[in-house]
Amino acid sequence: MWRRKCEELKEDKEAMALMRLLVAQDDDLQDKLMKRSKVKLTQGIISLFTRLCAYGEMNVELKNSPLPCKSCDALLVENEIARGLSIEFANDVSTLLRKNEELNSSIACLMDENDLLKSNASMPCNSCVALDDDLDKARSKISLLESKASLPCVSYESLLAEINQLKLTHTTSHSSR
Numbered sequence: 001m002w003r004r005k006c007e008e009l010k011e012d013k014e015a016m017a018l019m020r021l022l023v024a025q026d027d028d029l030q031d032k033l034m035k036r037s038k039v040k041l042t043q044g045i046i047s048l049f050t051r052l053c054a055y056g057e058m059n060v061e062l063k064n065s066p067l068p069c070k071s072c073d074a075l076l077v078e079n080e081i082a083r084g085l086s087i088e089f090a091n092d093v094s095t096l097l098r099k100n101e102e103l104n105s106s107i108a109c110l111m112d113e114n115d116l117l118k119s120n121a122s123m124p125c126n127s128c129v130a131l132d133d134d135l136d137k138a139r140s141k142i143s144l145l146e147s148k149a150s151l152p153c154v155s156y157e158s159l160l161a162e163i164n165q166l167k168l169t170h171t172t173s174h175s176s177r
Contacts, residue, residue, distance in 0.1 A: 036044075
């Protein structure tokens with residue numbers, strides 16, 4: 001019981017010290033605080049005090065924590081590294097976007113060229129027309145030669161007659177011996 005009263009007195013002393021700090025502030029703040037009821041003001045002060053104590057305990061816990069707290073300098077260094085990396089990545093992204101745009105324009109040019117080639121391929125070119133004419137002429141010459149080849153050749157017939165004569169003379173000359 002005595003301990004509880006001692007703690008209440010301690011809280012009251014700290015609440016009074018807090019009240020003195022509040023009174024020492026601007027007149028505007030004092031007017032606002034004086035307009036509130038004493039009960040609400042006391043509740044607010046106690047609430048503020050408990051929060052302050054909780055933050056104090058949390059601060060002590062952080063100081064005694066086995067995990068190291070990074071210093072501002074270390075955080076600044078990490079921040080600079082992160083900023084440098086973000087700038088580097090932004091530059092890389094910009095470069096990739098620029099290359100992508102170049103590739104897209106190259107693709108568009110190639111597609112246009114492909115369409116042009118397709119349209120040209122559908123129309124016969126001059127050399128193709130000339131080759132087609134030459135082919136027609138060659139076909140007509142071949143058919144003419146084939147028709148001539150089917151007819152007996154005069155020289156062929158004369159050669160056959162001569163061969164036959166030679167055979168006859170050869171057989172008669174052999175028989176006379």
